[in-house]
Amino acid sequence: MVCGKLLATWAIAVVTGATAACTSNRHQTAGDSADVSPVTEAVASSSSPSSSGSSGSPSSGAACVNSPSNRACWTEGFDLSTNYYDEVPDTGVVREYWFNVENGTAAPDGYEMPVQLINGSFPGPTIIADWGDTVVVHLKNSLQTNGTGLHFHGIRQNWTDQMDGVPSITQCPIAPNDTYTYKWRAVEYGTGWYHSHFYVQAWDGVFGGITINGPASANYDVDLGHLFLNDWYHQTADELVTKAATGGPPTAVNGLINGTNTFNDTMGSRFETIFEPGTRYRLRLVNAAADNHFRFMIDNHTMEIIATDFVPIVPYNATQLSIGMGQRYDIIVEAKDLTDGDFWLRSIAQESCSESDAVDDVKGIIRYSNSSTSDPTTSAYSYTDSCLDEASSNLVPYLAINASDTYISADEKVAVEVTDNALLWTMNKTSMHTQWEYPTAMQISQKNSTWLTKQNVIHLPDADKWVYMVIHSPFAQDHPMHLHGHDFWVLDSGYGNFDSTQTDRLTLVNAPRRDVAMMPGSGYLVIAFKTNNPGAWLMHCHIAWHTSEGFAVQIVERESEITFDTDVLNQTCTNWMNYVVQSDLNQYDSGV
Numbered sequence: 154m155v156c157g158k159l160l161a162t163w164a165i166a167v168v169t170g171a172t173a174a175c176t177s178n179r180h181q182t183a184g185d186s187a188d189v190s191p192v193t194e195a196v197a198s199s200s201s202p203s204s205s206g207s208s209g210s211p212s213s214g215a216a217c218v219n220s221p222s223n224r225a226c227w228t229e230g231f232d233l234s235t236n237y238y239d240e241v242p243d244t245g246v247v248r249e250y251w252f253n254v255e256n257g258t259a260a261p262d263g264y265e266m267p268v269q270l271i272n273g274s275f276p277g278p279t280i281i282a283d284w285g286d287t288v289v290v291h292l293k294n295s296l297q298t299n300g301t302g303l304h305f306h307g308i309r310q311n312w313t314d315q316m317d318g319v320p321s322i323t324q325c326p327i328a329p330n331d332t333y334t335y336k337w338r339a340v341e342y343g344t345g346w347y348h349s350h351f352y353v354q355a356w357d358g359v360f361g362g363i364t365i366n367g368p369a370s371a372n373y374d375v376d377l378g379h380l381f382l383n384d385w386y387h388q389t390a391d392e393l394v395t396k397a398a399t400g401g402p403p404t405a406v407n408g409l410i411n412g413t414n415t416f417n418d419t420m421g422s423r424f425e426t427i428f429e430p431g432t433r434y435r436l437r438l439v440n441a442a443a444d445n446h447f448r449f450m451i452d453n454h455t456m457e458i459i460a461t462d463f464v465p466i467v468p469y470n471a472t473q474l475s476i477g478m479g480q481r482y483d484i485i486v487e488a489k490d491l492t493d494g495d496f497w498l499r500s501i502a503q504e505s506c507s508e509s510d511a512v513d514d515v516k517g518i519i520r521y522s523n524s525s526t527s528d529p530t531t532s533a534y535s536y537t538d539s540c541l542d543e544a545s546s547n548l549v550p551y552l553a554i555n556a557s558d559t560y561i562s563a564d565e566k567v568a569v570e571v572t573d574n575a576l577l578w579t580m581n582k583t584s585m586h587t588q589w590e591y592p593t594a595m596q597i598s599q600k601n602s603t604w605l606t607k608q609n610v611i612h613l614p615d616a617d618k619w620v621y622m623v624i625h626s627p628f629a630q631d632h633p634m635h636l637h638g639h640d641f642w643v644l645d646s647g648y649g650n651f652d653s654t655q656t657d658r659l660t661l662v663n664a665p666r667r668d669v670a671m672m673p674g675s676g677y678l679v680i681a682f683k684t685n686n687p688g689a690w691l692m693h694c695h696i697a698w699h700t701s702e703g704f705a706v707q708i709v710e711r712e713s714e715i716t717f718d719t720d721v722l723n724q725t726c727t728n729w730m731n732y733v734v735q736s737d738l739n740q741y742d743s744g745v
Contacts, residue, residue, distance in 0.1 A: 221433075224369040227284065233368040233465060233551060241340045242285030249289040250280060254301050254349075254359060262407050263420025264387050268358040269296060269349075275412045276381050276441070277347075277361030280305075284342040284367035293332045298736065300326025300351050300589070300729060303335060305363060306479065307345035307463045307668050310638055313337050314688025315594060315717050317637055319350045321587035321744035322689050322707060323594050325725045326351050328732035333725060342367025343463040344379070344437040344481045352742055353390040353697050356443040364437065370459045370551045371468045373433040373485045377426065380436050382476065382500045383409040384445035384509060390697065393443075394742065397698035402444055404508040408515030410500055415514070424498070424517030428488035435459075436484050440476045443697035445507040446540040446631065446671075449474045449482075451519055452496045452531035457485040458547070462667040464640060467549040472534045475503075475543055477633035479669040479695035494521045495529040506540035506631045506674070540631035541671055545643065548665035556642045556661045556681045560619040562653075563611055580624070584703030585609040585693075587744035590730050593689040593707060598717045609706045616711055618684045622692075623651050625677035632699065634678060635669045638690035638710070641680040643670050651677040669695060687711035691745055701742040 217226035225233040231242050252271050259268045259275050271277030282288050294301045304318040316337045320326040327333045345363035348355035362379035384405035386393055393403045407416055410424040428434065440447055450456075450473040459468050460483035474482055498517040502509035509515075518529060542548075586607040587593070593608070604610040613620060621644065624634060643666070644659040645651070652658075659679060672678035693705035709715075732738070 219368065221374045222372060224372045227368040231284070231368075233370060236552060236554075237284075237341055238554070241338070242283075244283060244285040246283065246286045247289060248280070248282040248286050249291075250278070251291045251293075252277070252303070253293045253295050255295045256297050259358065261409050261412050261421070262385060262414045262416040263422075264416055266387060267389060269354055270358045271361060275358045276379070277359070279362040279364055279379060280347065281364045282339045282366070284339055284365055286339050288335075288337055288339060290335045291332060292327065292335065294327045294329050296329055298329065299354070299738075300328055300732070301349055301354060301359065302326055302333070302351050303347055303359075304350040304637075305335070305337065305345065305347045306635075307341075307481070308337055308363070309340060309640070309686060310337055310688065311340045311686060314638065314690070314715055315722070317688070317690070318347075319637070319691050319745055321589050321592050322691050323592060324722065325592055325595075325729040326589050327725065328728045331725070331728045333721075339365045341365060341463040343460050343465065344439065344483050345463060346379070346381075346439050346441060346481070348441070350745060353394045353443070353701055355441075356390040356697050360441055362437070362439065365463075368465070369435070369483070370465045371457055371485055373435040375432055376435045378437060379411070379439055381409070381411050381439050381441045382447050382449065382515075383412070384442040384502065384507070385409050385414070386443075390443065394698055394701050398702055402508055402698055404510055405445055405502065407511045408442075408445065408447075408500055408502060408509065410498070410515065410517040414516070425520060426517070427520050427523050430488055430490045430492065430521070432488045434486050434488065436486065438474070438476060438482045438484060440478050440480050442478050444478070445502040445509055446475070446477050446633075447515075448501040448503055448536055449476055449499065450501075450534050450536075451486060451498045452529065452533060454486055454489070454496065454519070457487075458543075459483050459485060461543075461548050461665065462640070462669060464666045465551045467551055469547045471547075473536055475539065475541060477540065477542065477631075477669060477671045477695070479633050479635050480667070488521070491521045493525065495519070495525055495527055496531050497529045497533070499533055501533070501536070503538050503540050505538050541673060542646070545660065545665050548643075548667075550663055550666050553663040554666070556644065556664060557619040558656075558661055560621045560681065561613070563620060563622045580609060580704060580706050583607060583609045585705040585707070585743050585745065586703060587707075589740050589744055590726060590733065592726070593709070594717055594722055595726060597689065597709070597712060597715055598719050598722060602712065604709075611706055611708045612712070613684050613708060613710045614712060616684060616714075619681055620684060621679065621681050623653070623677060623679050624672055625651055626672065627675060629674040631674045632672045632704075633669050633695040634672050634680075634692065635695045636680070636682065636690065636692045636708075638686050638688050638708075639682040640666045640668055641670070641682040642666055643678070644681050645679040646670070646673055646677065648673055648676040651679060684710050687714040689715065693745065700745060703743040705743060705745055
């Protein structure tokens with residue numbers, strides 16, 4: 154973590170409430186019980202015993218206690234086999250955080266530059282809660298100029314659409330000196346992150362981790378927390394996005410691991426951590442880059458992958474991992490039986506879709522002795538440069554849920570157009586443009602369903618229907634596609650055109666589930682989700698420049714059932730408009 158020089162910082166986390174009885178989550182359902190089952194046999198055969206115990210099938214009931222030797226357990230009546238789309242522990246606990254967004258300076262790689270930070274740290278503070286807790290975040294905007302807002306990436310916001318934190322969709326931007334309170338329930342468990350969804354502010358430093366503690370599909374001894382992988386530029390993100398629109402994507406000057414790295418071997422410092430022999434470590438990988446797809450590895454070590462985004466999977470072993478922008482992977486690494494030794498930890502930008510001057514130099518160090526100061530001499534595993542997702546055959550959800558073969562379809566073609574010498578991405582022939590001062594939430598609250606073409610709205614009024622969405626592009630660039638408000642099923646992806654008559658190609662039986670998936674360049678991605686969460690949900694490419702250039706659609710789901718606190722909505726928008734009038738601020742991108 155790198156701390157900036159700031160005018161003031163304030164950070165308090167308060168926990169209130171007590172553990173209560175466990176109840177079901179009445180709102181969100183995943184489908185008929187016949188289509189839902191834990192893949193217990195696969196986990197038992199795939200998970201290798203650790204020094205702390207066997208990784209066998211989960212046990213349940215009062216005797217099931219989460220421990221290093223039985224991570225599949227959680228609490229009475231809830232374990233790895235629980236259908237977390239239907240049931241959530243009712244803990245009665247509120248985790249409360251106070252965040253302050255500020256201007257400052259920082260030197261993550263030794264090169265000092267202006268940044269925007271939460272509570273003065275880079276990355277920002279980690280939100281930590283247990284499965285079923287309620288999380289409250291009070292966000293104050295202390296920036297000298299510009300609005301802000303906080304999106305909790307991967308959190309489904311079950312019936313709490315107004316808390317999704319997307320200016321121009323779920324709220325107006327938070328004006329300078331204004332405060333906004335977010336409140337949501339942790340209905341899933343695993344690894345997420347939060348980031349600003351105002352302009353490209355996230356890539357100037359407004360981001361941090363979310364850890365929702367819960368069961369896991371393999372055993373481990375120590376949770377090392379988040380490991381953020383970033384690209385880094387020696388210009389601010391708002392300077393870069395202008396260049397991206399007129400001259401193509403900028404080249405990353407460097408990359409960071411948990412907010413630090415060296416630059417030109419003359420400044421900065423590497424990320425380092427100490428391994429104890431025989432200890433099994435859990436790491437929560439997050440690709441928080443603006444525009445770099447990474448291949449992650451630790452020299453001479455094997456990883457056990459246990460979760461993709463917020464979805465526990467049947468564990469599999471690998472020496473390297475392909476991770477796109479916005480994606481998360483939870484991994485377990487078992488330390489070797491060594492008392493000395495140093496190994497490179499690598500985050501390698503994939504040149505087939507990333508522009509970076511530091512392809513081979515985004516590295517950290519795993520040490521087996523805290524007295525060592527030497528650089529490792531180890532070599533990377535060989536790899537094929539690629540920006541594709543991990544093989545679908547490896548990403549098997551532990552909780553098996555099948556997609557329905559009865560569905561509504563939506564076809565979204567991706568294209569590029571040039572307007573006023575600026576590059577704009579389109580979906581369904583439209584480059585999204587929304588209004589900061591008149592968000593979709595306000596339009597819905599006013600019963601105004603006249604959607605402009607440029608809002609790029611997909612209207613889904615019916616409850617509990619399966620939606621198949623085909624996204625395809627003729628351009629030879631891979632895109633990380635992120636959907637708010639849902640996990641989605643990845644039914645198919647590939648090169649060329651998708652043939653809608655070949656439905657036998659679709660994986661309906663326990664397909665991979667996640668909230669970010671890669672669409673191959675000159676190819677297609679087919680996803681499915683169920684209309685079980687009313688709200689206005691953004692779907693977009695998670696490359697920073699592409700979102701800013703309009704590569705997005707919004708899904709208005711079950712509009713008649715969406716609810717808002719109109720007092721909060723209206724007051725936030727009034728404060729924002731007062732600031733706009735005083736500052737003569739113009740909106741300079743898609744609005745999201």
